[in-house]
Amino acid sequence: MSTALLSDAVDGRAADSQWAVETHGLTKRFGENVAVNDVELLVPRGCAFGYLGPNGAGKTTLIRVLLGLTHADAGTMFLLGHAVPRHRDVALARVGAIVDEPRFHGHLTGRQNLQILAAAREPAAKGRIAPALERVGILHRGDDKVSKYSMGMRQRLGVAACLLGDPQLLILDEPMNGLDPAGMLDMRDMIKSLVSEGRTVVLSSHLLDEVERTCDAVAIVDRGTVIRQGPIAQLLAGSSFEVQVECSDPDRALSLLEATSFGAHVQVGPGGLAISLPEATERDAIAEINRVLVEGGIAVYRLQHIQASLEQWFLSVTSRLGASE
Amino acid sequence: MTTISDIDPPTPDTAPASISTQVRGDHRGSWIPTWGMVTTRFMELRKRRGLMIALIAVNIGIPVVFLAVRLVSHAVDPKSYGAAGGYSIFTSLVAGFMYIFGFIVAAVVGCTAGSVDLTEGMFRHLVITGRSRLALYLARIPAGLAIVIAMVAIGYTIVCAVCVFAAPTQLNYNGVIVPQGLSRPALDSWAAAHADKVICNFNYNGPNPPPNVPCGNGNGPSGPTAVVKTPQGTVVPVHVTQAQIRAFAITMANQNYSDYRATFLVPSTSLMIDVGLWIALEATIGFTVGLGLASLMGQRTVPVILLIVLELILTPLFSRHIIPHLVNLERAIVGVAMVHIEPGGLPTPFGGGGPGGGQGGVTLIPESTLAASLVIAGWIVFWTAVGAWRMRTRDA
Numbered sequence: 001m002s003t004a005l006l007s008d009a010v011d012g013r014a015a016d017s018q019w020a021v022e023t024h025g026l027t028k029r030f031g032e033n034v035a036v037n038d039v040e041l042l043v044p045r046g047c048a049f050g051y052l053g054p055n056g057a058g059k060t061t062l063i064r065v066l067l068g069l070t071h072a073d074a075g076t077m078f079l080l081g082h083a084v085p086r087h088r089d090v091a092l093a094r095v096g097a098i099v100d101e102p103r104f105h106g107h108l109t110g111r112q113n114l115q116i117l118a119a120a121r122e123p124a125a126k127g128r129i130a131p132a133l134e135r136v137g138i139l140h141r142g143d144d145k146v147s148k149y150s151m152g153m154r155q156r157l158g159v160a161a162c163l164l165g166d167p168q169l170l171i172l173d174e175p176m177n178g179l180d181p182a183g184m185l186d187m188r189d190m191i192k193s194l195v196s197e198g199r200t201v202v203l204s205s206h207l208l209d210e211v212e213r214t215c216d217a218v219a220i221v222d223r224g225t226v227i228r229q230g231p232i233a234q235l236l237a238g239s240s241f242e243v244q245v246e247c248s249d250p251d252r253a254l255s256l257l258e259a260t261s262f263g264a265h266v267q268v269g270p271g272g273l274a275i276s277l278p279e280a281t282e283r284d285a286i287a288e289i290n291r292v293l294v295e296g297g298i299a300v301y302r303l304q305h306i307q308a309s310l311e312q313w314f315l316s317v318t319s320r321l322g323a324s325e
Numbered sequence: 326m327t328t329i330s331d332i333d334p335p336t337p338d339t340a341p342a343s344i345s346t347q348v349r350g351d352h353r354g355s356w357i358p359t360w361g362m363v364t365t366r367f368m369e370l371r372k373r374r375g376l377m378i379a380l381i382a383v384n385i386g387i388p389v390v391f392l393a394v395r396l397v398s399h400a401v402d403p404k405s406y407g408a409a410g411g412y413s414i415f416t417s418l419v420a421g422f423m424y425i426f427g428f429i430v431a432a433v434v435g436c437t438a439g440s441v442d443l444t445e446g447m448f449r450h451l452v453i454t455g456r457s458r459l460a461l462y463l464a465r466i467p468a469g470l471a472i473v474i475a476m477v478a479i480g481y482t483i484v485c486a487v488c489v490f491a492a493p494t495q496l497n498y499n500g501v502i503v504p505q506g507l508s509r510p511a512l513d514s515w516a517a518a519h520a521d522k523v524i525c526n527f528n529y530n531g532p533n534p535p536p537n538v539p540c541g542n543g544n545g546p547s548g549p550t551a552v553v554k555t556p557q558g559t560v561v562p563v564h565v566t567q568a569q570i571r572a573f574a575i576t577m578a579n580q581n582y583s584d585y586r587a588t589f590l591v592p593s594t595s596l597m598i599d600v601g602l603w604i605a606l607e608a609t610i611g612f613t614v615g616l617g618l619a620s621l622m623g624q625r626t627v628p629v630i631l632l633i634v635l636e637l638i639l640t641p642l643f644s645r646h647i648i649p650h651l652v653n654l655e656r657a658i659v660g661v662a663m664v665h666i667e668p669g670g671l672p673t674p675f676g677g678g679g680p681g682g683g684q685g686g687v688t689l690i691p692e693s694t695l696a697a698s699l700v701i702a703g704w705i706v707f708w709t710a711v712g713a714w715r716m717r718t719r720d721a
Contacts, residue, residue, distance in 0.1 A: 116369060
């Protein structure tokens with residue numbers, strides 16, 4: 001079947017799919033080691049999606065399986081609604097990706113490397129080379145040999161390579177690697193602008209702070225298994241939170257609070273009391289803490305609700321899982 | 326598990342076009358590479374400065390330097406140094422150098438084309454485009470051959486030009502200036518008229534040694550004599566007449582006629598075309614085998630070493646030494662098969678005589694032209710298939 005006919009045949013399902021990436025029971029083994037373990041992943045279209053996990057969790061392996069760089073041992077997967085690997089040519093036509101460190105032919109210029117990649121795509125891709133270089137900010141270095149590029153510039157060239165196909169889905173594996181703070185800011189802005197154009201960006205990273213600033217939703221992967229996924233705000237809302245209290249008598253405040261039934265973990269620190277409240281604790285608990293302290297004759301100077309960061313949440317989730325084993 | 330279906334996608338500023346619209350007519354799954362893929366692959370190879378310098382130096386530089394030295398030497402001292410070109414220079418340069426090193430250089434280009442995408446990290450980028458891996462592999466073949474064949478053609482054209490335009494004006498056969506293009510009777514007549522030169526210089530294969538005649542430089546005996554074997558087996562000197570000497574010279578001329586007829590001042594046009602195609606085929610084999618082997622192994626160095634060993638050690642060894650139990654295996658070596666389809670008039674590569682040239686009389690493994698052709702086609706198809714299979718199945 002020709003590609004054109006193929007695209008017609010699968011277009012109906014693709015248009016209906018609300019997921020940019022959809023996997024069911026996806027498994028990839030390397031001998032005894034299960035790198036991707038029964039992964040159920042749903043990435044909505046038109047958002048920035050973070051794929052988080054510690055080193056060796058199987059993030060890159062999952063991306064490689066999705067892109068057809070290596071085969072899956074079990075499960076099904078869809079990119080932009082197209083089953084892969086069966087319709088990988090149609091699916092990948094509108095996918096751009098960086099996997100691991102972006103490497104190119106060092107003896108060629110950035111522009112020439114993009115010409116090679118554009119030639120493997122549709123004819124219109126050739127016309128996107130200059131705009132792509134301009135968008136990632138290396139148009140002025142486009143005619144320099146890649147061997148003279150810094151790591152950050154190669155990273156940008158990798159993103160430019162992704163843009164050649166006018167992608168609806170970009171999969172970026174650790175795109176912040178090698179970028180200086182200004183470069184990271186540029187990359188963050190670019191990801192946001194790509195999302196604002198209706199594209200989906202899947203960001204694999206261990207830089208939790210960057211993911212929190214950039215992404216709308218995340219999935220947490222550990223030892224090949226997706227253990228949580230969802231919108232960041234929703235995930236964090238269900239997590240424990242901390243209340244910091246600055247008061248006149250921290251030691252007595254500690255005794256008072258330990259006698260209550262909040263289930264809080266209270267510590268005395270240099271800045272006052274740090275009170276950790278369990279998941280699903282209502283916000284009224286903060287007012288209750290204040291009431292207990294005031295009725296106990298303690299002057300409260302400051303009482304601050306500290307929302308858990310993605311990093312804290314990530315560590316709590318992964319450490320809890322580790323402890324449960 | 327938390328669900329994420331409640332994420333509201335942001336309103337796009339500019340919605341990307343649908344896939345079906347954009348890929349319609351884009352035969353990305355086809356195994357046929359596009360012209361753009363071939364030209365960019367050609368560019369990638371052509372921009373490798375070190376490889377190109379080596380390619381030019383071996384295919385063009387060395388023959389040019391060799392011929393230039395001969396041209397200058399002959400121009401400075403024509404009596405001591407022969408003509409730069411000519412038939413013998415052509416045959417020895419082509420069979421002794423361009424054939425062997427053409428293969429090696431083509432193999433290096435093939436190994437480079439087959440491995441650099443992998444080793445330099447571009448293979449992954451190319452696979453992600455969704456383009457058929459087979460098309461990615463096949464694009465390398467015309468691109469690489471365009472470079473290899475062009476280089477071989479330039480070097481070969483220079484050799485042909487010098488050998489034709491700087492050829493000697495007189496035919497030198499076994500050290501004797503002989504008129505070119507004589508028929509057998511005419512050569513006999515010429516031999517009778519120059520009996521001493523023929524007897525002193527031509528090869529002879531017969532029961533009795535040639536008569537002892539003066540051979541110039543004052544080294545010859547005082548009178549024409551011969552030695553003959555008596556029926557009892559003893560060797561005795563006898564006096565020979567001028568008529569007997571002329572008759573012996575004619576006999577020797579007849580023995581040498583086939584070799585004389587294959588000796589020319591300049592290579593013929595048909596020979597140059599045949600040899601050019603033969604060298605191009607050898608380069609094509611070197612490239613395709615190198616491409617397939619490097620794709621299989623995923624690197625360049627080891628395949629290059631293996632192919633050099635094949636060309637410089639295994640092929641000469643197996644083309645001359647018949648191992649009874651392995652004779653069919655020896656026939657399956659592509660270099661052995663190539664020797665069997667060598668154009669007539671050339672000495673065998675790796676030294677010695679060949680079926681066409683007939684110089685030296687080295688015995689080759691017997692093999693029909695059809696079998697040799699099948700072996701050559703088999704090598705090209707097999708290694709192309711192996712490389713393509715590995716390209717399709719390799720993890721990127």
